[in-house]
Amino acid sequence: MNTEEETSIIIERNRQELSRGVITLALLTILSAPHYGYSLQKELQNRSFEISQDTLYPLLRRLEKQNLLISEWVVEDPRPRKYYRVSVTGLEVCRKLREEWDTLHTAIGGLLHEYE
Amino acid sequence: MNTEEETSIIIERNRQELSRGVITLALLTILSAPHYGYSLQKELQNRSFEISQDTLYPLLRRLEKQNLLISEWVVEDPRPRKYYRVSVTGLEVCRKLREEWDTLHTAIGGLLHEYE
DNA sequence: TGACAATACTGTATGTAATACGGTATTGTG
DNA sequence: CACAATACCGTATTACATACAGTATTGTCA
Secondary structure, eight states: OOHHHHHHHHHHHHHHHHHHHHHHHHHHHTTTSSHHHHHHHHHHHHHTTOOOOHHHHHHHHHHHHTTTTTEEEEOOOSSSHHHHHOHHHHHHHHHHHHHHHHHHHHHHHHHHHHHO | OOOHHHHHHHHHHHHHHHHHHHHHHHHHHHHSSEEEHHHHHHHHHHTTOOHHHHHHHHHHHHHHHHHHEEEEEEEESSSOOEEEEEEEEHHHHHHHHHHHHHHHHHHHHHHHHHHO
16 A cells, blocks of 8 residues: 555656646647747646646757757847747657647547546 | 657657556556456557557556556466556546546647647 | 467566756846 | 746756567467
């Protein structure tokens, strides 16, 4: 058996695992227009995607390293900000993820309905 | 820039990341009835959830370690098989994931529609 | 009956990535 | 002037998927 404490950590972890991939899709979609990290976090939160700085910034770095995002420092703003937007490759990935999403959506829909 | 090879690996990785969490939800749902690893894999595949042995078996081990699944060896079958089913905790996690799914589903639906 | 695909799992090494942690510094607000 | 909000970075730790190599049985069909 787990303690209640352990159980809630496990729930949280699995909940985050579920949202992780979806957030990546949301992020790539939103970044068709440029955003900087902090504004993107707020934007995601407004749309009910909870993501912490500890997760978001490393995610942005990773996606840039994979060449799905392009970044640019803008120093003209009230303070320096690093803007990200999708690359051509990123857009392609975004489209594929959307297809995958549709497949999953259909599949899980049927399943959940069936198992009520 | 990435080579085409690299790009397709990156696409594949992100595609799998998207499906990972969803597959966990599907798996917990299906395991309200007992299944053994191999039959579960086939069942998931029939429902368009692609998962390899290399991913499924370690996933089952992990979920059992987290006490979300209970396993039992059955030797009366044509050959020994290890059956898994959800525990009480697992069922609770499953319900939470379903709620999370609904939230994500709504959120991403609005987003994708908007950015169409 | 002999070969080969399908079934059904295990253990452990490796690699990827999230998350945690600690930090820095500026800007807005009461 | 204090303090919350903004806006980021680097690196250590931990979790986890995936890869790999293996073992062995059962069913099929020529």
